[in-house]
Structure formats: structure tokens, C-alpha cells
Amino acid sequence: MLRVMYEIRASYAFVERNFNLVKRYWGWEVVWLVYSVANALAITFIGAGTEAITGQKIDTKYMILYLLVGTLVWHYLSIVFDNVSELIAWERWEGTIEYTFMAPISRFTHMIGQTLFSLVYGLLHTSLILGVVVLFFRLDLSKANLFGGLLMLVAGSLSFVGLGIVASVLPLLFPERGSQMTHVIQALLLLFSGVYFPVSVLPGWMQVLARISPATYVLAGMRASLLDGASTGSLFGHLGRLVLIGVAAIPLGVAIFRQAEKYAKRTGKLKRSG
Amino acid sequence: MYAVDGMALEVSSVTKQFAKNDGPRWPWKRNGNGRKLVVAVDRISFQVRRGEVFGILGPNGSGKSTLVRCLSTLLIPDQGHITIFGHDVQRDEMAVKRLIHRVSVEASFFKKLTPMENLLYGARLYGMRAREARKRILEVLERLGLKKEAIFQPMEEMSRGMQQKVAIARAFLTEPILLLLDEPTTGLDPRSKREVQAFIEDLRDNHDATILLTTHDMQEAEALCDRIAILDDGRIVALDTPAGLKALVPRTNGHELTLEDVFMELTGKQLVKEDDEVEEA
Numbered sequence: 001m002l003r004v005m006y007e008i009r010a011s012y013a014f015v016e017r018n019f020n021l022v023k024r025y026w027g028w029e030v031v032w033l034v035y036s037v038a039n040a041l042a043i044t045f046i047g048a049g050t051e052a053i054t055g056q057k058i059d060t061k062y063m064i065l066y067l068l069v070g071t072l073v074w075h076y077l078s079i080v081f082d083n084v085s086e087l088i089a090w091e092r093w094e095g096t097i098e099y100t101f102m103a104p105i106s107r108f109t110h111m112i113g114q115t116l117f118s119l120v121y122g123l124l125h126t127s128l129i130l131g132v133v134v135l136f137f138r139l140d141l142s143k144a145n146l147f148g149g150l151l152m153l154v155a156g157s158l159s160f161v162g163l164g165i166v167a168s169v170l171p172l173l174f175p176e177r178g179s180q181m182t183h184v185i186q187a188l189l190l191l192f193s194g195v196y197f198p199v200s201v202l203p204g205w206m207q208v209l210a211r212i213s214p215a216t217y218v219l220a221g222m223r224a225s226l227l228d229g230a231s232t233g234s235l236f237g238h239l240g241r242l243v244l245i246g247v248a249a250i251p252l253g254v255a256i257f258r259q260a261e262k263y264a265k266r267t268g269k270l271k272r273s274g
Numbered sequence: 275m276y277a278v279d280g281m282a283l284e285v286s287s288v289t290k291q292f293a294k295n296d297g298p299r300w301p302w303k304r305n306g307n308g309r310k311l312v313v314a315v316d317r318i319s320f321q322v323r324r325g326e327v328f329g330i331l332g333p334n335g336s337g338k339s340t341l342v343r344c345l346s347t348l349l350i351p352d353q354g355h356i357t358i359f360g361h362d363v364q365r366d367e368m369a370v371k372r373l374i375h376r377v378s379v380e381a382s383f384f385k386k387l388t389p390m391e392n393l394l395y396g397a398r399l400y401g402m403r404a405r406e407a408r409k410r411i412l413e414v415l416e417r418l419g420l421k422k423e424a425i426f427q428p429m430e431e432m433s434r435g436m437q438q439k440v441a442i443a444r445a446f447l448t449e450p451i452l453l454l455l456d457e458p459t460t461g462l463d464p465r466s467k468r469e470v471q472a473f474i475e476d477l478r479d480n481h482d483a484t485i486l487l488t489t490h491d492m493q494e495a496e497a498l499c500d501r502i503a504i505l506d507d508g509r510i511v512a513l514d515t516p517a518g519l520k521a522l523v524p525r526t527n528g529h530e531l532t533l534e535d536v537f538m539e540l541t542g543k544q545l546v547k548e549d550d551e552v553e554e555a
Binding site: 006009010012013016020024025094095098100101102103104105106262265266267268270271 | 292293340343346347348349350352368371372374375376378380382383384385386387391394395396398399400401402403428444
């Protein structure tokens with residue numbers, strides 16, 4: 001019990017530290033929020049303009065909401081990935097990385113603390129974007145299952161965290177450009193998962209990969225709950241797959257990270273550079 | 275020689291080498307592909323008894339910081355063993371981490387955060403409760419001469435000397451029984467340097483802490499250390515008390531010998547070159 005309390009306190013250190021940093025970099029937070037909202041609007045305007053582009057009659061509101069779910073998942077995944085990969089990149093830049101790695105905490109506690117913050121921060125950010133776009137296009141969400149949508153995002157978080165931990169190995173091994181490399185994983189994940197289109201339009205081999213991507217089930221479940229108002233019970237199939245992938249992804253991510261940490265300690269890559 | 279029992283630190287034949295870039299790398303070439311091995315620490319062995327202040331004196335690039343990183347679990351040695359209070363640094367990593375703390379030449383912090391926020395983060399990582407940690411942080415920082423208002427201002431607004439004091443406070447806060455001080459006074463103004471040295475003296479005299487101090491400041495080493503190892507090109511060339519080291523070199527012209535004289539005699543080099551400011555990797 002004492003050990004658990006110790007690890008919880010240590011985990012909370014990362015949450016508190018990151019919220020303190022958000023407070024100090026509030027100007028950047030405003031810029032990031034404006035960028036995120038502008039980005040979401042730019043994509044959802046494609047839905048608003050589809051009738052004008054194709055000359056065909058479509059359900060514009062449905063199309064906007066369809067694209068909006070894609071932007072929300074992309075944004076949420078970006079936040080989780082960026083925060084988890086920053087676990088290394090930012091600390092190396094500040095020079096604190098060696099102090100954090102020298103602390104008597106398990107790597108699991110370290111990762112959970114960092115990712116817990118990113119989940120709370122990501123959910124707040126994503127909810128704000130949803131609110132702004134819904135107000136902007138006067139979308140009607142009265143029939144949407146918002147709780148179901150949230151549940152899909154939270155369940156998907158388990159897998160996203162696992163993949164994020166794997167991605168954070170890149171900045172550990174490649175100090176100069178590793179952080180940017182994580183964007184490739186993110187982009188491929190969403191491409192194969194049908195971020196702005198149904199998976200069925202993908203070539204066969206891409207559809208095979210879509211089946212093992214957790215983002216596929218997050219997108220499908222969120223679209224079902226927000227666009228079609230699917231009941232929470234009907235989402236259990238997607239939820240089950242997400243929990244299963246998540247339960248496998250987190251320990252796998254931590255195990256891969258531990259190996260990368262050993263390599264970094266053998267080759268001297270932990271120390272500050274630049 | 276001190277008895278092995280009750281040793282704070284035992285370093286046995288530790289070697290660490292790094293691959294460095296040396297020209298272009300061609301993937302199809304197995305050998306000579308632009309990498310060369312540089313030996314940073316070369317078969318080093320020594321022991322430090324509990325409560326001792328042990329100095330490692332050496333020029334920049336001699337392997338001091340690499341050795342400290344090996345001791346603090348941040349580097350895995352290629353060969354040899356390190357035990358800290360009987361715990362093997364590789365096998366019992368977590369136990370070792372609970373016993374040690376390190377202060378490096380760079381006071382590394384989240385510069386936008388205040389000393390209180392930075393130290394609270396550090397304290398939580400070591401399992402301290404927030405209330406207890408806040409109280410201790412105030413005590414330690416005030417004892418190190420920081421004004422109360424500075425404790426709640428971002429670190430980026432503080433001088434380097436002040437930041438280094440916060441770094442020492444961070445290490446002291448968790449009450450380590452082995453403190454690794456890696457050039458803690460390098461680059462500080464004389465007043466800050468003196469204050470940091472006084473704090474180390476206080477730790478030595480009033481706390482149950484063993485201290486390993488690396489420096490290229492001979493006076494500092496002589497004033498603070500019980501024994502000193504002289505390191506050159508990754509090897510220990512001499513190890514003794516300050517007086518013992520001086521006895522290794524014959525006096526010439528009757529003048530009082532300094533550790534600089536000893537170092538030059540043993541290695542044929544000067545300890546500090548004019549362009550050497552910061553220790554190597």
C-alpha cells in the first residue's frame with residue numbers, strides 16, 4: 001500500500017509539473033488553440049462546400065459532422081502523441097532528463113504520469129474544438145450520444161498511450177529529429193484508419209492494416225454515436241476491441257521503451273544535446 | 275587503505291568508451307565506416323568510505339563526468355562493477371537511486387518554473403508529501419541564502435550562481451547518503467563559489483553524507499576533500515590525501531608544492547587550459 005502511494009505521488013509529479021508549464025506558456029496555449037480551431041474549421045468547411053464542389057445534393061450537416069469526428073480524433077491523437085514524445089524531447093532540451101531518469105521511480109509510473117496529463121489536456125482541448133465547430137455551423141447534436149463518443153475516445157486512449165510510448169523511443173534514440181519522426185506514425189495510423197473517409201474505400205491491403213489500428217474503432221464508434229446516435233450498448237464491440245488492443249499496447253510500449261533506455265544508457269544518448 | 279566493510283562506494287575496473295563520428299558513414303562498409311571508439315574511462319578502481327569527501331581532480335575531457343554518470347545509473351559501463359552501499363548499480367538500480375543524488379555543472383531546471391515548483395516536482399519523484407516538501411524547500415533555500423520572493427519567481431530570472439544553489443538544494447532535499455557533485459562551482463562568481471563550498475563543508479561536518487566531488491579547482495579540492503584521485507585521459511594516475519599527493523613530488527627550490535605542481539609532474543599537463551570552461555560530456 002505504501003509503495004502504491006509512493007508511485008501515485010510520483011505519477012502526480014508529472015501531472016502537476018505539466019499543468020504548471022501550461023500556466024507559464026499560456027501565450028503558446030492560446031496560439032495552439034487558435035491554430036487547432038482554424039484547422040478543424042478548414043477541414044469541416046470541405047463538408048460545407050461539397051454541394052458547391054460536386055453540384056450534387058447531399059446532407060451537408062451530416063458531412064460536416066463526419067469530417068469533424070475525423071479532425072477531433074486527429075487532434076486528440078496529436079496531443080497524446082506530442083505529450084508522450086515530449087516526455088523525452090522537452091526534458092532533453094531543458095536538461096532535466098538525467099534528473100528524471102535518476103529518480104527512484106519505475107518507468108511505468110513515469111509514463112503513466114506523463115500520459116495521464118496528456119489525456120486530461122487532450123480531452124479538454126478536443127471538447128473545446130467540438131463546441132466551437134458545433135456553434136459555428138449550428139450543428140444539431142440533440143440526437144447524438146455524446147457520452148458514447150467520449151467513451152470511445154477514452155477507451156481508444158489506452159491504445160494511443162501504448163503507441164505514444166513506443167513513439168517516444170524515437171526522440172530517445174534520435175535526439176535531433178526523433179520528435180518529428182513521431183508524426184509519421186501518427187499520420188499513417190490515421191490514414192489507414194479512415195480519418196476523413198470510410199475504410200471501405202481503401203485498397204484491400206490497407207483495409208487489412210485498418211483492422212489492427214485502434215483509431216479505426218475509435219472513429220467508427222464516435223461516428224456511430226455522434227452521427228447516428230447509436231446507444232452505448234451497441235458500441236461494446238468497438239469498446240472491447242479497443243480495450244484489448246490497449247491492454248496489449250501499454251505493457252508492450254513500456255517494454256520497448258525500457259530496451260531503448262538501456263541502449264541510450266549504453267551509448268550515452270540520455271544527456272542533453274544542443 | 276580503508277576496510278572494504280562499510281564502504282559507501284566501490285568502483286572496480288570500470289571502463290566506458292563511446293563511438294564518435296570520424297568522417298562519412300557508408301552503410302555498405304562493415305569496418306572503418308566513420309566511427310571510432312574513444313575511451314572515456316579506462317579501468318578505474320577506487321573505494322570511498324562512509325562520511326568521506328572524495329575528490330576527483332582532472333582536466334576537461336579526463337572522464338570525470340562520464341564516471342559520475344556511471345555512478346548515478348545514467349550510463350552503463352562497458353566493463354567493471356560499481357557498488358553503492360553494497361548495492362550493485364546495474365542489478366539494484368532502484369535501491370541505488372534512493373541513496374544518491376547528483377549536482378551537475380549545469381543547473382538543469384524547467385526555466386519557466388519557479389524554484390518551489392521545480393523542487394516540488396523533484397521531491398514528489400522521491401516520494402515526499404507535498405506539505406512536508408514545501409516546508410523543507412523553504413528551509414533549505416533560505417539556508418542557502420535565497421530570498422523568499424526569489425523562491426516564487428521563474429528560474430530564468432535568476433543568476434547562474436543562484437540556480438546552482440537551487441540545484442544543490444534539490445539534491446540535498448531528498449537527503450541522499452551519497453552526494454555526487456560534478457563540478458558544482460565551475461563558472462560561478464567568487465562569492466557564489468564560496469557560498470556553495472561553505473554549504474558542502476556544512477554537509478561534510480553536520481550530516482551523514484558521503485560526498486564525491488569532481489573539480490578542476492585545486493584549492494577547492496584541497497580544502498574540501500579527505501582524499502583525491504587525479505584523473506587523466508580516463509585513468510587514475512594518483513590517489514591519496516592532499517598531503518600524500520604532495521609528498522609524491524620532490525620539492526624544488528624549497529617552495530610550497532601545490533596540487534597543480536603534483537598534477538603537472540604526474541601528467542606533464544596543465545590542469546586548466548585557458549579555453550577550458552565546461553567539462554566534457
